[in-house]
Amino acid sequence: MSISRALPGCLRVCAFLLGAGLVAGIAQAQQEPTWLSDTGIRAYAVTGTARFAQPVPPAGVAAVEPSHGSFSPIQLVINLANRLRDIRYKRGGREPSTGFDCSGFVRYVFRQGIGADLPNTSAAQFQAGQKIARTELRSGDLVFFRTAGxxxxxxxxxxxxxxxxxAPSSGKRVSISRLSEPYWARRFAGAKRPQVLAVLNSDDRRNQG
Incomplete structure (x- = not known):
């Protein structure tokens, strides 16, 4: 068979292989959670080396040294929250692409960070979880305020x-504030530990006991 007669068949084979590769690539992109590309945490999910370590201890308590390659749920929550800094405020916002309101931001971080579903509103989130004193606050806990009555x-x-x-308010962006700032200090209403973190803390105490 001459080269000129065989060429169309080769082109058809190449086109088929190229098409199959594109389909596989699209399927892989559809299977991959969007939050991985949004937050930059993809490496922890695909390497298979991530393991939950001890939560962050209270101030004044020595931390338990995590094993090599471990990554705690609280670290995932805090790191993801920080990666979302400067996302604009939007009332009712639930996604980075649209902007966040306060409860939408918290819910997104816990769902995409560690797969935990929290209620939709700040009032409902306040009703859930474990009540803690301000002096018992640990990283990952939720702090609540009365800014409207x-x-x-x-x-x-x-x-x-x-x-x-x-996510503070209209016209602002996701940012960090201090509890001691006069505005927030006057409006502080309490703190709650989300159930998923309360369970982790309980498991840690049993393991250490």
Whole structure:
């Protein structure tokens, strides 16, 4: 068979292989969670080396040295929250592409960070989880405020050292504030530990006991 007669068949084979490769690539992209590309944490998911380690201990308590390659759920939450800094505020916003309101930001971080579903509103989030004193705050806990009358109307994620990250209000962006700032200190309503973190803390105490 001459080269000129065989060439069309080769082209058809090449086109088939190229098409199959594109389909496989699209299928892989559809299977991959969008939050991996949004947050840059993809490496932890695809390497298979990530393991949950001990949660962050309270101030003054020595940390348990994690094993090599471990990555705690609290670290995932805090790292993801920080990666979302500067996302604009949007009332009712639930995604980075549209912007966040306070409860939408918190819910997105916990769902995409560690797969935990929290209620939709700050008031409902305040009703869930374990109540803790301000002196017991640990990274990953939720802090609540009354910014509009007596009802719970704002929530943020405590990051340690008296700071919390949140989607403040219209015209602002996801940022870090201090609990000691006069505005937030006057409106502080309490703190809750999400159930998923309360369970982890309980498991840690049993393992250490």
């Amino acid at each position: 007596k009802r719970i109307s704002h929530v943020g994620i405590y990051t340690g050292d008296g700071e919390f990250i949140h």
